[in-house]
Amino acid sequence: MGISPYVAGRSSLAGQQNVIRLASNESALGPSPRATAAYEAHGASLHRYPDGGAADLRAALGALNGIDAEHIVCGSGSDEIIQLLTKAYAGPGDEVLYSRHGFLVYELAARAVGAAPVAAPETDLCADVDALLAHVTEKTRLLFLANPNNPTGSYLSAEELRRLWNGLPENIVLVIDAAYAEFVGAADYDAGADLVGRAENVVMTRTFSKIYGLASLRLGWCYASAAVIDVMNRVRGPFNVTGPALAAGLAALEDQEHVDKARRHNDKWLQRLDAELKNIGITALPSVGNFVLLRFAEDGGRDSKAADAFLTGRGILARNVDNYHLPDCLRVTIGKDAEMDALLAALTEFMA
Numbered sequence: 001m002g003i004s005p006y007v008a009g010r011s012s013l014a015g016q017q018n019v020i021r022l023a024s025n026e027s028a029l030g031p032s033p034r035a036t037a038a039y040e041a042h043g044a045s046l047h048r049y050p051d052g053g054a055a056d057l058r059a060a061l062g063a064l065n066g067i068d069a070e071h072i073v074c075g076s077g078s079d080e081i082i083q084l085l086t087k088a089y090a091g092p093g094d095e096v097l098y099s100r101h102g103f104l105v106y107e108l109a110a111r112a113v114g115a116a117p118v119a120a121p122e123t124d125l126c127a128d129v130d131a132l133l134a135h136v137t138e139k140t141r142l143l144f145l146a147n148p149n150n151p152t153g154s155y156l157s158a159e160e161l162r163r164l165w166n167g168l169p170e171n172i173v174l175v176i177d178a179a180y181a182e183f184v185g186a187a188d189y190d191a192g193a194d195l196v197g198r199a200e201n202v203v204m205t206r207t208f209s210k211i212y213g214l215a216s217l218r219l220g221w222c223y224a225s226a227a228v229i230d231v232m233n234r235v236r237g238p239f240n241v242t243g244p245a246l247a248a249g250l251a252a253l254e255d256q257e258h259v260d261k262a263r264r265h266n267d268k269w270l271q272r273l274d275a276e277l278k279n280i281g282i283t284a285l286p287s288v289g290n291f292v293l294l295r296f297a298e299d300g301g302r303d304s305k306a307a308d309a310f311l312t313g314r315g316i317l318a319r320n321v322d323n324y325h326l327p328d329c330l331r332v333t334i335g336k337d338a339e340m341d342a343l344l345a346a347l348t349e350f351m352a
């Protein structure tokens with residue numbers, strides 16, 4: 001009963017038809033038409049159990065990412081992967097470590113298995129390797145790091161990630177949650193596959209919910225050592241991923257042109273927001289994801305709550321991040337061109 005249920009981003013407004021949904025980091029462009037077609041075609045075999053081993057999808061993921069398909073497990077969203085890892089490796093008396101403004105699900109997952117969540121402080125809204133390592137105790141079992149992180153948009157370089165892993169005792173599982181990896185173009189970034197390849201205690205989690213635009217289907221996966229994969233295959237349900245999700249996921253992977261298009265759209269708006277928000281007088285934190293954290297003044301009538309209310313009045317839904325200990329901020333997802341134009345127009349008016 002100590003768990004506060006996860007509150008999803010708002011998706012509708014009473015009495016409003018054309019709501020601009022920028023609260024859940026959903027894809028601006030939606031899924032590949034090929035994924036939608038595969039999903040629809042699967043309608044003819046809904047009476048069949050899905051392939052519980054997700055063999056075709058894992059083979060395609062392995063080929064695309066240059067990794068061994070035997071070291072992949074699929075899940076009902078990466079959320080299920082996070083829950084399963086926590087269930088497998090932590091329990092009462094154990095600690096689960098993450099950074100202060102890290103993804104909320106880690107804390108909830110830890111509490112759900114009776115483990116103690118431990119948050120290490122961040123520096124300038126970015127995970128701090130030294131602080132994380134300083135919070136490791138003999139009770140620590142798991143360390144979750146969203147890289148890049150939601151809701152801050154910040155990331156650790158491959159070198160920092162390596163330093164974090166180097167400093168960890170090898171009985172602690174380091175989980176690198178790379179939900180936004182496909183959006184990141186920075187040369188010093190690595191989603192974590194490299195580290196998984198050399199270490200038994202590192203897991204990389206990925207999702208089809210973000211750049212692939214399949215959030216509703218619930219499809220995620222992880223790449224890990226044989227030892228961790230063996231455990232995951234023991235604790236997961238035998239048919240934990242649905243047939244429609246497997247079919248659409250496979251078709252989505254085969255349409256990398258669509259992924260490129262989504263990445264270009266995102267890059268364009270990350271740059272444009274950076275420039276235009278500065279003109280308006282709003283601080284936007286540097287982000288490598290498909291969202292941006294906006295920081296507002298704490299008083300003077302133009303605080304984050306007033307901004308949220310103002311945007312809501314214009315039919316624009318942003319994400320309140322009070323739960324992330326960021327009460328002076330709002331997170332906005334990069335949407336379609338017209339949606340971003342509407343966002344900028346509303347924010348300009350708000351700040352005028």
Ligand SMILES: *Cc1c(COP(=O)(O)O)cnc(C)c1O
Nearest residue numbers: 077078079103146150179207209
């Ligand atoms: C959106 C998100 C996920 C994805 O969750 P799914 O369960 O795969 O939809 C995972 N981690 C982070 C940090 C996210 O922001």
